[in-house]
Amino acid sequence: MAEEIVLETRGLTKDFKGFVAVDGVDLAVRRGTVHALIGPNGAGKTTVFNLLTRFLAPTAGRIFFKGVDITSSRPAVVARQGLVRSFQISAVFLHLTVLENVRVALQRPLGTSFQFWRPERVLDVLNDRAMEILETVDLAGFASHAAVELPYGRKRALEFATTLALDPEVLLLDEPTSGMGHEDVARVTALIRKAAADRTVLMVEHNLGVVANLSDTITVLQRGKVLAEGTYDEVSRDPRVLEAYVGNADA
Amino acid sequence: MPARGNGRWLGGGLLLAAGLVAPYVVYPVFAMKVLCFALFACAFNLLLGYTGLLSFGHAAFLGSAGYVTAYTVKSLGFSPGLGLLAGTACAAVLGLVIGWLAIRRSGIYFAMITLGLAQVIYFLSLQLEFTGGEDGIQGVPRGVLFGVLPLDNPLVMYHFVLAVFLFGFWVVYRAIHSPFGQVLKAIRENEPRAVSLGYDVHRYKLLAFVLSATLAGLAGGTKSLVFQLASLTDVHWHTSGEVVLMTLLGGLGTEFGPVVGALLVVTLNNYLAGFGSWVTVITGAIFVVCVLAFRRGIVGEILAFARSRSAPKDP
Ligand SMILES: Nc1ncnc2c1ncn2[C@@H]1O[C@H](COP(=O)(O)OP(=O)(O)O)[C@@H](O)[C@H]1O
Numbered sequence: 001m002a003e004e005i006v007l008e009t010r011g012l013t014k015d016f017k018g019f020v021a022v023d024g025v026d027l028a029v030r031r032g033t034v035h036a037l038i039g040p041n042g043a044g045k046t047t048v049f050n051l052l053t054r055f056l057a058p059t060a061g062r063i064f065f066k067g068v069d070i071t072s073s074r075p076a077v078v079a080r081q082g083l084v085r086s087f088q089i090s091a092v093f094l095h096l097t098v099l100e101n102v103r104v105a106l107q108r109p110l111g112t113s114f115q116f117w118r119p120e121r122v123l124d125v126l127n128d129r130a131m132e133i134l135e136t137v138d139l140a141g142f143a144s145h146a147a148v149e150l151p152y153g154r155k156r157a158l159e160f161a162t163t164l165a166l167d168p169e170v171l172l173l174d175e176p177t178s179g180m181g182h183e184d185v186a187r188v189t190a191l192i193r194k195a196a197a198d199r200t201v202l203m204v205e206h207n208l209g210v211v212a213n214l215s216d217t218i219t220v221l222q223r224g225k226v227l228a229e230g231t232y233d234e235v236s237r238d239p240r241v242l243e244a245y246v247g248n249a250d251a
Numbered sequence: 252m253p254a255r256g257n258g259r260w261l262g263g264g265l266l267l268a269a270g271l272v273a274p275y276v277v278y279p280v281f282a283m284k285v286l287c288f289a290l291f292a293c294a295f296n297l298l299l300g301y302t303g304l305l306s307f308g309h310a311a312f313l314g315s316a317g318y319v320t321a322y323t324v325k326s327l328g329f330s331p332g333l334g335l336l337a338g339t340a341c342a343a344v345l346g347l348v349i350g351w352l353a354i355r356r357s358g359i360y361f362a363m364i365t366l367g368l369a370q371v372i373y374f375l376s377l378q379l380e381f382t383g384g385e386d387g388i389q390g391v392p393r394g395v396l397f398g399v400l401p402l403d404n405p406l407v408m409y410h411f412v413l414a415v416f417l418f419g420f421w422v423v424y425r426a427i428h429s430p431f432g433q434v435l436k437a438i439r440e441n442e443p444r445a446v447s448l449g450y451d452v453h454r455y456k457l458l459a460f461v462l463s464a465t466l467a468g469l470a471g472g473t474k475s476l477v478f479q480l481a482s483l484t485d486v487h488w489h490t491s492g493e494v495v496l497m498t499l500l501g502g503l504g505t506e507f508g509p510v511v512g513a514l515l516v517v518t519l520n521n522y523l524a525g526f527g528s529w530v531t532v533i534t535g536a537i538f539v540v541c542v543l544a545f546r547r548g549i550v551g552e553i554l555a556f557a558r559s560r561s562a563p564k565d566p
């Protein structure tokens with residue numbers, strides 16, 4: 001396994017007007033691995049994601065992506081460099097069709113996205129690729145439906161497909177299986193495994209079965225601080241982690 | 252999809268037919284007023300309906316273009332075509348400035364900044380020498396278009412205004428159904444998601460804002476030629492409010508909604524003019540009733556109805 005660190009934080013801190021949601025977090029994600037970030041609700045996991053993708057500015061600390069300091073980059077730039085996130089609350093373009101949702105992700109590299117004088121037809125060259133991607137998440141049959149018509153599990157699948165359409169180097173997934181039934185969880189787990197075959201994944205996940213199943217490394221966050229880090233076996237035997245999870249059965 | 256395409260051709264055909272017979276059925280000046288406001292509302296809809304940005308200062312673009320067109324034609328002797336171009340260009344530049352200042356905020360803050368800056372334009376219009384203060388610029392000659400078309404002839408003028416409107420409508424239509432329009436809709440639907448896909452959303456919003464301001468300016472310049480007048484009414488915040496009303500009444504984010512809304516509001520204002528200050532109360536009441544009864548606006552409700560009739564079965 002390559003030991004190269006693709007994503008790293010040093011002393012990452014976020015202070016929300018006196019409330020320190022993320023407190024001096026050092027994180028090192030190795031290229032090609034699946035790295036899970038777990039911890040009780042309110043531990044600061046989503047905030048870490050928001051900091052990594054520059055949706056929030058850190059109060060202190062630095063972020064390095066592929067060895068480059070991205071602490072003050074713009075969020076869209078970070079995304080274009082290959083660090084792409086999904087959202088905890090399903091984020092799809094509700095009133096675009098399922099096909100259009102994926103196509104919007106594919107469209108940017110064409111370089112036509114500011115061209116307001118050209119017909120939509122010029123995007124049709126992307127349809128085959130978009131259908132291929134929809135195929136992988138079993139959504140091809142819904143291509144012409146508005147995304148708003150999809151049931152919850154399918155919306156999440158669509159979001160996943162849209163994220164994958166960017167072919168990101170590092171994929172950040174915020175609770176990809178939250179609110180899903182058994183069947184959907186199994187399907188999403190398989191999808192993540194497939195996506196992780198040739199890229200790095202950092203994910204927040206509450207379902208410990210999924211975490212055990214997929215992750216190479218686990219970082220446990222509690223009250224904004226790193227509590228423990230290691231493989232699933234190491235972390236699950238750590239007495240501090242067991243203690244943190246007692247009384248936090250939902251986590 | 253084909254059903255929607257048919258509806259679009261039907262709507263477009265009806266609109267064109269109405270546009271062609273209008274000057275023989277109603278007063279040409281009235282029809283031209285409707286067309287100017289319809290273009291104004293279409294421009295506004297590009298921003299609110301397709302980008303999700305509520306500007307509360309669009310009168311600034313309508314009005315300032317009106318002043319510049321009127322001034323250049325009357326005092327500098329520009330031809331009507333050139334005057335219109337000057338007015339439109341002025342609105343574009345103003346759109347770039349106001350848009351650049353407002354675009355970094357969203358929701359109510361965006362609306363307040365556009366309103367505030369539009370008030371600055373109103374103040375300037377009142378104070379500056381060339382705008383004629385309370386009197387405005389009156390008696391603007393319509394002149395001869397491209398050296399051949401005498402715009403003093405009401406029918407010639409009408410067809411010129413119709414052509415301007417169709418051009419503006421087409422530009423909006425093109426923009427909505429372009430690669431750029433796809434990104435705009437994505438931003439409207441979920442801005443953080445659009446950012447996470449790598450789009451610099453501010454740039455897209457700014458371009459949408461400038462396009463919208465430019466077309467609003469085209470409407471304003473044309474209007475000043477129609478009425479041979481540029482006045483404070485067109486830069487007043489009332490006008491900014493009225494275009495919101497037209498767009499919502501007709502159907503936000505629909506292609507033909509703003510046109511229907513503009514027709515309705517201009518007609519109401521005209522026929523209720525006899526009621527004096529009651530006009531505002533009556534339009535206000537109609538607005539409330541319409542919003543309660545047809546939340547999607549008139550065209551929006553028609554489309555929703557048509558869609559529910561032809562809803563595809565789940566695969
Ligand atoms: N924008 C914000 N402003 C203020 N407090 C916030 C903000 N975002 C998150 N928080 C707080 O930070 C803490 C961590 O939140 P979050 O990162 O969402 O936790 P997790 O994803 O681990 O459940 C919570 O107590 C939350 O209330």
Ligand SMILES: [Mg+2]
Pocket residue numbers: 045046047088
């Ligand atoms: Mg969270």
